[in-house]
Amino acid sequence: xxxxxxxxxxxxxxLLIGRxxxxxxxxxxxxxxxxxxxxxxxxxxxxSLEDIAEExxxxxxxxxxxxxxxxxxxxxxxxxxxxxxxxFGLKLVLNPEAKKMVDKFYSSRGLPLTEERLxxxxxxxxxxxxxxxxxxxxxxxxxVGDTLVVSLPGVPSEMKSMFEQxxxxxIKKIAPPLYTVxxxxxxxxxxxxxxxxxxxxxxxxxxxxxxxxxxxxxxxEKPVLDIxxxxxxxxxxxxxxxxxxxxxxxxxxxxxxxxxxxxxxxVIKS
Amino acid sequence: xxxxxxxxxxxxxxLLIGRxxxxxxxxxxxxxxxxxxxxxxxxxxxxSLEDIAEExxxxxxxxxxxxxxxxxxxxxxxxxxxxxxxxFGLKLVLNPEAKKMVDKFYSSRGLPLTEERLxxxxxxxxxxxxxxxxxxxxxxxxxVGDTLVVSLPGVPSEMKSMFEQxxxxxIKKIAPPLYTVxxxxxxxxxxxxxxxxxxxxxxxxxxxxxxxxxxxxxxxEKPVLDIxxxxxxxxxxxxxxxxxxxxxxxxxxxxxxxxxxxxxxxVIKS
Numbered sequence: 255x256x257x258x259x260x261x262x263x264x265x266x267x268x269l270l271i272g273r274x275x276x277x278x279x280x281x282x283x284x285x286x287x288x289x290x291x292x293x294x295x296x297x298x299x300x301x302s303l304e305d306i307a308e309e310x311x312x313x314x315x316x317x318x319x320x321x322x323x324x325x326x327x328x329x330x331x332x333x334x335x336x337x338x339x340x341x342f343g344l345k346l347v348l349n350p351e352a353k354k355m356v357d358k359f360y361s362s363r364g365l366p367l368t369e370e371r372l373x374x375x376x377x378x379x380x381x382x383x384x385x386x387x388x389x390x391x392x393x394x395x396x397x398v399g400d401t402l403v404v405s406l407p408g409v410p411s412e413m414k415s416m417f418e419q420x421x422x423x424x425i426k427k428i429a430p431p432l433y434t435v436x437x438x439x440x441x442x443x444x445x446x447x448x449x450x451x452x453x454x455x456x457x458x459x460x461x462x463x464x465x466x467x468x469x470x471x472x473x474x475e476k477p478v479l480d481i482x483x484x485x486x487x488x489x490x491x492x493x494x495x496x497x498x499x500x501x502x503x504x505x506x507x508x509x510x511x512x513x514x515x516x517x518x519x520x521v522i523k524s
Numbered sequence: 525x526x527x528x529x530x531x532x533x534x535x536x537x538x539l540l541i542g543r544x545x546x547x548x549x550x551x552x553x554x555x556x557x558x559x560x561x562x563x564x565x566x567x568x569x570x571x572s573l574e575d576i577a578e579e580x581x582x583x584x585x586x587x588x589x590x591x592x593x594x595x596x597x598x599x600x601x602x603x604x605x606x607x608x609x610x611x612f613g614l615k616l617v618l619n620p621e622a623k624k625m626v627d628k629f630y631s632s633r634g635l636p637l638t639e640e641r642l643x644x645x646x647x648x649x650x651x652x653x654x655x656x657x658x659x660x661x662x663x664x665x666x667x668v669g670d671t672l673v674v675s676l677p678g679v680p681s682e683m684k685s686m687f688e689q690x691x692x693x694x695i696k697k698i699a700p701p702l703y704t705v706x707x708x709x710x711x712x713x714x715x716x717x718x719x720x721x722x723x724x725x726x727x728x729x730x731x732x733x734x735x736x737x738x739x740x741x742x743x744x745e746k747p748v749l750d751i752x753x754x755x756x757x758x759x760x761x762x763x764x765x766x767x768x769x770x771x772x773x774x775x776x777x778x779x780x781x782x783x784x785x786x787x788x789x790x791v792i793k794s
Binding site: 267269270271272273274275276277279280281282283284285287293294295296297298299300305457461464 | 537539540541542543544545546547549550551552553554555557563564565566567568569570575727731734
């Protein structure tokens with residue numbers, strides 16, 4: 255089974271003018287890849303109804319799953335769902351379930367449900383709201399033809415928790431089953447800057463793997479590194495053996511550089 | 525005069541799978557905005573000839589300036605210029621000037637000019653090469669109809685120095701003349717985390733301004749912050765007065781929080 259295609263649309267002028275770096279898109283890109291999707295576009299779109307509708311429509315023609323982030327808030331320039339609705343010729347309608355969510359968020363804080371706030375409960379007809387455990391704006395799930403359009407807020411903590419809690423369980427059913435292996439290797443005595451070029455080379459040889467080093471001690475005096483290897487493959491044994499080969503290469507490079515291995519483990523998740 | 529439109533195309537699978545964060549695009553987004561352009565899209569495109577050609581063609585139909593980053597290197601998956609050529613039905617031809625650049629880079633390091641390396645000197649017909657003061661791959665400037673397509677390497681240090689040295693002088697002639705004001709405010713006694721929410725609010729009120737804080741001392745024991753305000757406007761006086769108003773708001777917030785102002789200045793560049 256081929257990996258289904260995913261497109262990511264990041265909505266917001268602040269991204270286009272470079273005021274913030276698009277870390278949401280790279281986080282989603284990694285998640286979707288590990289969940290079995292082929293991410294083919296990340297598109298940053300201005301806060302403009304026409305542009306959002308254009309890009310949502312194009313994405314839906316090309317991708318099985320479209321994830322949008324940003325533009326769900328209460329202000330006039332938050333117009334993602336209006337753009338999604340326009341893309342498919344749908345109306346925005348007050349969703350009773352979404353209204354409850356928004357109402358609960360504000361009433362629990364002793365705040366009134368103003369018109370601006372209620373705006374967040376209007377979803378394209380036929381959508382399902384996604385609860386927001388962190389902030390006020392619900393997300394939105396909409397199936398159009400063979401495409402699932404998922405709209406999430408732009409605040410990273412809200413986006414991430416909603417994606418993990420509510421979106422991943424749904425989209426994992428769309429992708430072929432993959433086995434994700436995560437390994438950790440604790441190395442003492444090698445500074446991150448010393449091993450970084452080798453990790454880059456190893457990563458380049460293994461395009462399916464994510465290799466990340468997390469410094470845990472003092473970089474030069476008492477360097478301790480937690481090196482994580484993460485990869486997803488359809489075959490369980492192959493996923494495990496590939497991860498172990500990578501870990502083996504890192505281990506041998508670390509000892510050449512004078513490091514000692516403190517701990518090593520691999521876990522497999524399906 | 526209206527701001528001309530710019531699109532940014534970031535090319536590379538490593539961005540789509542989230543292995544790296546697209547800091548190039550935000551750096552360019554800020555530069556282009558301050559240079560007088562309206563950045564309307566940032567599109568991350570896979571290392572695929574068809575996809576690159578499709579997005580370059582679409583960008584050229586919509587933007588006055590298109591900047592691509594990545595995919596200029598010597599390996600088989602570096603195919604940006606091939607994609608640019610295909611977008612406009614042009615041939616890739618060995619550019620004598622680009623050949624000299626690549627040759628000089630390798631011969632000064634005692635390395636031979638292999639076929640893979642020579643590949644970097646093939647540009648779409650009618651292009652001009654952009655010298656690369658840091659690495660091997662030249663960039664490429666191509667005028668097609670009313671659009672300027674600029675291709676730069678993906679390595680941030682190469683991309684940035686080429687953009688500043690060779691691209692900005694060219695594209696600044698396309699944009700209306702703007703005055704850029706940069707102000708700096710050194711504040712003692714306020715930790716960055718204390719003033720951050722206020723800076724965010726002030727930035728939101730002033731969409732044309734970039735407000736950044738750089739901690740210079742110890743965050744909690746001896747906090748020293750260098751707060752920079754950067755903005756570009758067509759009117760010199762207005763640029764200066766807007767920047768001073770913002771600086772004034774930050775200064776008064778800082779003293780409310782118990783901080784003292786160590787230094788303050790604004791410079792104006794055209």
